[in-house]
Amino acid sequence: MLSSGPRSEAATLTNPRRMSAQIISGRVIGEHIRAELRERIAALKAEGVTPGLATVLVGANPASQMYVGMKNKAAQEMGLHSRQINLAPDIDEAELLGMVAGLNADPGIHGILVQLPLPGHVDEGLVLETIHPSKDVDGFHPMNVGRLATDSGDFFAPCTPAGVVEMLLRSGHDPAGKHVVVVGRSNLVGRPLASLLLRKGRGGDATVTVCHSRTEDLGAVTRAADILVVAMGRPESITADMVRPGAVVIDVGTHRVDDPHAEKGYRVCGDVLFDEVKDVAGAITPSPGGVGPMTITMLLANTVTSAERALEGRRN
Numbered sequence: 001m002l003s004s005g006p007r008s009e010a011a012t013l014t015n016p017r018r019m020s021a022q023i024i025s026g027r028v029i030g031e032h033i034r035a036e037l038r039e040r041i042a043a044l045k046a047e048g049v050t051p052g053l054a055t056v057l058v059g060a061n062p063a064s065q066m067y068v069g070m071k072n073k074a075a076q077e078m079g080l081h082s083r084q085i086n087l088a089p090d091i092d093e094a095e096l097l098g099m100v101a102g103l104n105a106d107p108g109i110h111g112i113l114v115q116l117p118l119p120g121h122v123d124e125g126l127v128l129e130t131i132h133p134s135k136d137v138d139g140f141h142p143m144n145v146g147r148l149a150t151d152s153g154d155f156f157a158p159c160t161p162a163g164v165v166e167m168l169l170r171s172g173h174d175p176a177g178k179h180v181v182v183v184g185r186s187n188l189v190g191r192p193l194a195s196l197l198l199r200k201g202r203g204g205d206a207t208v209t210v211c212h213s214r215t216e217d218l219g220a221v222t223r224a225a226d227i228l229v230v231a232m233g234r235p236e237s238i239t240a241d242m243v244r245p246g247a248v249v250i251d252v253g254t255h256r257v258d259d260p261h262a263e264k265g266y267r268v269c270g271d272v273l274f275d276e277v278k279d280v281a282g283a284i285t286p287s288p289g290g291v292g293p294m295t296i297t298m299l300l301a302n303t304v305t306s307a308e309r310a311l312e313g314r315r316n
């Protein structure tokens, strides 16, 4: 299990800049976690186990290709065994399910990731349910979702919300006892994050409010937050007047918006109006450079955990 550092360590995990808020850097914290993972990977290798991650990409969606490429590169850099399986966009559903079943049975593969979205003719839910829960390092299998929601047994949490919790802990903002407001209720981010924060113990014990598009007077709710996590998919929608002075703000959003003044004609931003909110918040994540780099790190962490569980299972 990854450990949270003491408050003094948190100072070294942030990039202090000349502005009021502490900047919580996902790059710095992610690198810290990867250093811990390297030790765990070395221990596994000493036992003859190399954690293995298989990624399955159907079709040639450029964004999906980029994400899968980044995941494999990160796995290789960490010394993991990584296998990238590229399939034709018109692959038969049964063939895809057979491929997943083969990976389930492969003892050299500890994590299976099927890149979403899948083409329309494939039943996405069925594919995700076919991945064995013990290798479901994306945390989307109903067994993992249910175990997280009921806080019972071993499970894998989805990587982005797990990354948010690690960022809070490692920057000295333990959510225990705090009022955390989550904006967004998607199955990818908002909902599993609320479940993680509600768990008993490390990274949990928060008082959680979840907002969505039908929430009335969003600003009144977000202003009540000690910790505000925004995953609404709307560029720069959280403004300074929606944040309580001194609150911790975690911005999950990531967008490319047109910007004629930028060299490339666009810039990347989050769901939070960073330039404004940084002057009100006590701590804030940038976007890019915040939650984004944590997501792949948590995928690696889940894969290493899966390999450790498999080794433990062999011993018992």
Ligand code: NAP
Binding pocket: 160, 183, 184, 185, 186, 187, 188, 189, 190, 211, 212, 213, 214, 215, 218, 231, 232, 233, 234, 252, 253, 254, 255, 271, 291, 292, 293, 295
């Ligand atoms: P999503 O599936 O579109 O969900 C957005 C959520 O925000 C929904 O629950 C929606 O409410 C809510 N919402 C939308 N407009 C709102 C408003 N005006 N007021 C209050 N709530 C509102 O998005 P997602 O997949 O969770 O992703 C959210 C953001 O995080 C996106 O920008 C995405 O790109 C980013 N993201 C980043 C990473 C990463 O690794 N950095 C990973 C995943 C996602 P309803 O449910 O009522 O529609």
